[in-house]
Amino acid sequence: MKGIxxxxxxxxxxxxxxxxxxxxxxxxxxxxxLSWLSYYQSIGFSADAPFVLDLSVIKITFGFSMGISVAQxxxxxxxxxxxxxxxxx
Numbered sequence: 001m002k003g004i005x006x007x008x009x010x011x012x013x014x015x016x017x018x019x020x021x022x023x024x025x026x027x028x029x030x031x032x033x034l035s036w037l038s039y040y041q042s043i044g045f046s047a048d049a050p051f052v053l054d055l056s057v058i059k060i061t062f063g064f065s066m067g068i069s070v071a072q073x074x075x076x077x078x079x080x081x082x083x084x085x086x087x088x089x
Contacts, residue, residue: 002088010083017079021072028071040069 028034043066047049050063 006088008079009086009088013079013083013086014076017076018072021069021075023064023073024075036072037074038069040067040072042067 025038025040029038044064045062050061053060053062
C-alpha cells in the first residue's frame with residue numbers, strides 16, 4: 001500500500017509541476033526579460049499529418065502531440081526535487 005501511495009504522490013507532484021509550469025509560461029510570455037520561459041516545442045504526430053492505417057474495411061487514425069515549455073521543465077524538476085524531500089510514513 002505504501003508503494004501505491006508513493007507512486008500516486010509522485011504523479012500528483014509531476015502533474016502539479018506541468019500545470020504550474022504552463023501557467024508560469026503563460027504569465028511570462030509578455031514580460032520581456034522572462035519571455036524565454038514561455039518558449040516551447042511541440043513533438044509528436046501533427047493534426048495535419050496523422051498516422052493512418054487503411055485496411056480497406058476499417059481506417060484507423062493515430063495522432064499524438066505534446067508541447068513542453070522551458071518553464072514546465074523547471075517546474076517538473078522542482079516537483080521531483082520536492083517529492084524526494086517528502087517523507088511518507
